[in-house]
Amino acid sequence: xxxTIYNVLVREKEVFKPITDGHVMMYVCGPTVYDxxxxxxxxxxxxxxxxxxxxxxxxxxxxxxxxxxxxxxxxDDGEDRILKGARREKVEPMEIVERYMRSYFEDMDAIGVxxxxxxxxxxxxxxxxxxxxxxxxAKGHAYEVDGTVYYSVESFKEYGKLSGRRVEEMEAGKRxxxxxxxxxxxxxxxxxxxxxxxxxxxxxxxxxxxxxWHIECSAMSNKYLGATFDIHGGGVDNIFxxxxxxxxxxxxxxxxxxxxxxxxxxTLLVDGVKMSKSLGNFVTIKDALKQYRPEALRLFILSGxxxxxxxxxxxxxxxxTKGAERxxxxxxxxxxxxxxxxPGDASNNERLITLLDQYQMRFTSAMNDDFNxxxxxSALFDMSKDLNTAIDEGTxxxxxxxxxxxxxxxxxxxxxxVIQPESRTAAGSGSAERESALIQMLIDMRLEARxxxxxxxxxxxxxxxxxxxxILEDGPNGAVYRISSL
Ligand SMILES: [Zn+2]
Numbered sequence: 247x248x249x250t251i252y253n254v255l256v257r258e259k260e261v262f263k264p265i266t267d268g269h270v271m272m273y274v275c276g277p278t279v280y281d282x283x284x285x286x287x288x289x290x291x292x293x294x295x296x297x298x299x300x301x302x303x304x305x306x307x308x309x310x311x312x313x314x315x316x317x318x319x320x321x322d323d324g325e326d327r328i329l330k331g332a333r334r335e336k337v338e339p340m341e342i343v344e345r346y347m348r349s350y351f352e353d354m355d356a357i358g359v360x361x362x363x364x365x366x367x368x369x370x371x372x373x374x375x376x377x378x379x380x381x382x383x384a385k386g387h388a389y390e391v392d393g394t395v396y397y398s399v400e401s402f403k404e405y406g407k408l409s410g411r412r413v414e415e416m417e418a419g420k421r422x423x424x425x426x427x428x429x430x431x432x433x434x435x436x437x438x439x440x441x442x443x444x445x446x447x448x449x450x451x452x453x454x455x456x457x458x459w460h461i462e463c464s465a466m467s468n469k470y471l472g473a474t475f476d477i478h479g480g481g482v483d484n485i486f487x488x489x490x491x492x493x494x495x496x497x498x499x500x501x502x503x504x505x506x507x508x509x510x511x512x513t514l515l516v517d518g519v520k521m522s523k524s525l526g527n528f529v530t531i532k533d534a535l536k537q538y539r540p541e542a543l544r545l546f547i548l549s550g551x552x553x554x555x556x557x558x559x560x561x562x563x564x565x566x567t568k569g570a571e572r573x574x575x576x577x578x579x580x581x582x583x584x585x586x587x588x589p590g591d592a593s594n595n596e597r598l599i600t601l602l603d604q605y606q607m608r609f610t611s612a613m614n615d616d617f618n619x620x621x622x623x624s625a626l627f628d629m630s631k632d633l634n635t636a637i638d639e640g641t642x643x644x645x646x647x648x649x650x651x652x653x654x655x656x657x658x659x660x661x662x663x664v665i666q667p668e669s670r671t672a673a674g675s676g677s678a679e680r681e682s683a684l685i686q687m688l689i690d691m692r693l694e695a696r697x698x699x700x701x702x703x704x705x706x707x708x709x710x711x712x713x714x715x716x717i718l719e720d721g722p723n724g725a726v727y728r729i730s731s732l
Contacts, residue, residue, distance in 0.1 A: 249304065251477070252553060252616045254485070254508040255408055259616055262507065264476045270301050270308045271475035273467040273505070275484055276365065278315040279346035280331035282530040283353045285558055286514040286521060290481045292544055292663075293511045293552035293617075295359040297479070299661050300613050311470045312362035314350075316343040317369045317446050318438070319459040326456075329445060339445050343369075353531040357540045358663040364470050368462035372448045375457045375465040378499055379436045387498040391427040393439030393453040399432045402494045408508060409486040434491055436461050460491035464504075468496065478505030482512055482553070512555040521558075529558065538563050539729065541570040545664045548619040569627070570664060571728045575719075576630035577654035577665050579726045580647050583637050586724075590643020598636060598646040602653060605629040609657050619662065626658050637721075685716055689725050692718075 249262040264270050274294050277287055294310075301308050319327050331342040351361065368375075379395055382388035387401045399405045399413055406412050413432060435458035440447035447454045467475065473496065480489060489508070496504040513520060516527040534543060546566035550556045605625045612621035633650050636642040642650075658665035666682055688707055695704040708718050711727070718725045 247611060247614050249301075249614050250616050251507050251509060253506075254510050255505075260507070262476075264306070265474065265506070268306060270306045270477065271471040272298070272308060272310050272477040272479065273463070273471055273475060274310070274312045274362075274478075275463060275480035275488065276312040276314050276362075277350050278319040278327050279343050279350055280327040281346060282532060283346075283350050284521065285516070285529045285531065285534060286481065286483075287350075288353070288357055288531050288534070288543060289514045289547050289556055290479075290511045291354060291359050292357060292547045294479050294509075296548065296619055296662060297477075297509070297552075297617050298360065299663070300617060303656070303661050304614075309364070309471065310362045311364045311366065311467060313463060313466055314343075314347055314365055314367045315459065315462065316340075316347070316367050318457045318462065326446065332445070340369075343367075349532075353535075356535055357531065357543055366466045366470065368457065368466075369446070371462060371466050371469070372457065374469055375461045376437070376450050378461060378465045378468070378495065379457075380451065381499045382436065382495065385498060387494075388436055389429065390437075390452050393455060394427070394435060395437040395452055396428055396433040397436050397491065397494060397498070398429055399434070399494065400430050402498050404497070405432075405494050406490060408493060409490050411486060411490070434458065434460065434487060436495070460488055461495055463488075463492045464495040464499070467492075467504075468500070473500040473504075474502050475505055477507045477509055479509045479511070482510040485510060509553070511552050512550075515555055515557045517559050518557055538567055539570060541574065541664045541666065542567040544662070545570045545573075545623070548623055548662055548664065550620060552617060552619065571730075573626060573630055573658060574665055575726055575728045576634060577651070577658060579637060579721065580633060580642075580650045580654065581668055582724055582726060583642060584644065584647040584651060587642065587644040587647050590641070590646065594641050595643050595645055598632075598642070599649055601632060602629065602646070602649050605632075606653055606657070609653075613661070622657070623662065623664070626654075626662075629653065685711070685727055689718065689727065693724065 250259045251262045252259045274290075277283060298308050298310050316328060317326070321327060321330065328339045328342055331346070332339040335342060335345075337345075354361070379388060382397065383390065383395065386398075388395055388397050413430075437450060437452055437457055438455050439453060440455045444456070446456050448456060467478075478489070478492075489510075493504050515521065516529060519525065519527060521527055521529065542563060543566070546558070546563055547556060549566065549569075605628065608625035609622045612618040612625065615621075629650070633642065636646065654665050655668070659667055688711060692704045692707040695701075695707065711718060715730045716727050717730050718727050
């Protein structure tokens, strides 16, 4: 079965064909590290995390590059975001960068987003950016005015092809302050002349200055993925001007297509409105994790298509929390039942294994169809219902439970990251694994107490677990637990 991708460049689903068979070269625009990451970041990076995980699971070798913007990303009023952060916290700009880059990776680790293969920083690739700007000047796509270099949008006929905007229309409806020295109001900066007291500045052929925001993505993707690569991703909010400028720079410099496939994630809303600091509905990942478990956040994000908007609200997150509990409980139940399972009846086994195969196929065809995670998730939920019934009826044999457990581990865990890994008695690496191992240890101690007819002790363990939100449910195959939201 082949993979399809909705390619924003052509506005339709296409069969995915990588440049090199079996290899995927992928770039996703990364964060500007001047403040804590918010739920919009979570939506974008969890979505691409699942794209990468699925491609790898499908057998592709993926090189995933995601940049770190630590210079040149200006606010509307022209101030550099990093410098703004440095002023706010009264520290050096590079301290801001380190602080929030660490914070970003902490957040991504916490919500189970695997790290990119390369996380290049803009400030560490100044020579590459200068070189590309020189190429653009040589090819007539850029011009210098008094130490600042602009890209000439009129020199690139296809400017606007990704967002569907036309230069002529943009000129008519311009909101952007016009600087007289530009040839065209939409021309954008590649290199900015630095005032002498500007903290982030480098020498260049045009004097001391710093790069504009867009050029880093063109220069760094070229360095690590080549002039043309397979997938370019990002949040749809950056389609214009950022992504459009990347295309103009890269295709202007190299005369070949930049990225064959463009995948853009939908906007994150909070209670139906776009999240913004001024509206006071700004939710950081750290704050969300104080209320909800990582699996619930991932389940919320994956319950909608990556390219659709998602609406964060208490009701939706409560539902996602329950969903995450349900699927994790089912997976744990299957694992526990496996410990005492019997070979079972052959014809019954065949019927149940065929059923599990069908769920796996449903999952696979959903993910192959432009990474349709919500549909893939529904296959796992439906499978859990059938499996719970089989376990209740005592018809889930060893081979059935083995197969179910591997589906949960691979598809729910490895691919979607919504099922916690099996608790290990040996200390796990992550805190979730350790927590799960500790809970299992207490369940075993309670079982021992019950066997020794020490019911006071057994009940005490149960009650104390319940106080910290761990609810035990006794079933035919021993106790399973679920985490309730406190
Ligand atoms: Zn970018």
